[in-house]
Amino acid sequence: MFNIDLDGNGLDGKPPIVPRSSQQLTNDSYEQLLEICFANQSGDEDRWRAVFHKYNTKIYDVIKNYHAKMLINAEGEEVPKLYFGDRIAVPQREVFAVIRDCHVSRSRHTKQNATPAIVRKMHCNITQKMVNTFIQMCPTCIRRPPVIKPLKGAASSIMSAAFRDRFQVDLIDMQDQATEDIRGVLRNFIVVLKDHFSRLS
Incomplete structure (x- = not known):
C-alpha cells in the first residue's frame, strides 16, 4: 500500500526524490533533506558546495521549502527535526507514532473528523489514507x-419543601x-447533583 520496504525506503531501487508535503517521505529522503538543510544553515561554504554537487537538481526546491532544527x-537528547514551513515533516519510520499521538492524546479517539485535521495542522508528509487506515x-x-x-424514571415529580431538602444524583459513565x-x-465518570426544590444542578 505504501510502496516502501520495512526500513521505509523506496522499493523501486531509485534514489529517493523530494516529495510534496502531501506525499509520504521515505527515511532516505528525510536524511537527504536534513543533510541539505543543515549544510545550507551551517554557513560552511565547503560543506555547502559538496552537498550542492551531490543533489544539485533538487537542492533549490529543498532550501525554499524546508528548514531543520535541533530539538531536545x-x-x-538532541534530535534533528525537519520542517516544511511551520509544520513538522514526518519520515516513514515515525508515521505511526505521530498519528497515534494525534488520535489518542489530542483528538480523544474521535473517528474520521478531528484526527486528520490535527495531523494536517501540525505535520506534513502523512497522507489521508494513512490516517484513515490507522x-x-x-x-x-x-x-x-x-x-x-434505559431505566424508567419516577412516575411523578418528587416535591420538596425547601432548598437542599432532596437531591437527585446521576452518575454518567464516560470510560469509553x-x-x-x-x-x-x-x-x-461525571456526577450530576440536582436540587429538587430549586431545580439547580
Whole structure:
C-alpha cells in the first residue's frame, strides 16, 4: 500500500526524490533533506558546495521549502527535526507514532473528523489514507461501547419543601470517552447533583 520496504525506503531501487508535503517521505529522503538543510544553515561554504554537487537538481526546491532544527526530546537528547514551513515533516519510520499521538492524546479517539485535521495542522508528509487506515484499526474505536438499557424514571415529580431538602444524583459513565482535565487527571465518570426544590444542578 505504501510502496516502501520495512526500513521505509523506496522499493523501486531509485534514489529517493523530494516529495510534496502531501506525499509520504521515505527515511532516505528525510536524511537527504536534513543533510541539505543543515549544510545550507551551517554557513560552511565547503560543506555547502559538496552537498550542492551531490543533489544539485533538487537542492533549490529543498532550501525554499524546508528548514531543520535541533530539538531536545523527552530523554534529554538532541534530535534533528525537519520542517516544511511551520509544520513538522514526518519520515516513514515515525508515521505511526505521530498519528497515534494525534488520535489518542489530542483528538480523544474521535473517528474520521478531528484526527486528520490535527495531523494536517501540525505535520506534513502523512497522507489521508494513512490516517484513515490507522483509525480503522484502532482497537478503542473498533470496540463498541456496551448498550445500557434505559431505566424508567419516577412516575411523578418528587416535591420538596425547601432548598437542599432532596437531591437527585446521576452518575454518567464516560470510560469509553475519558478525557483529562487541566491537571492531567483522567476523568472516567461525571456526577450530576440536582436540587429538587430549586431545580439547580
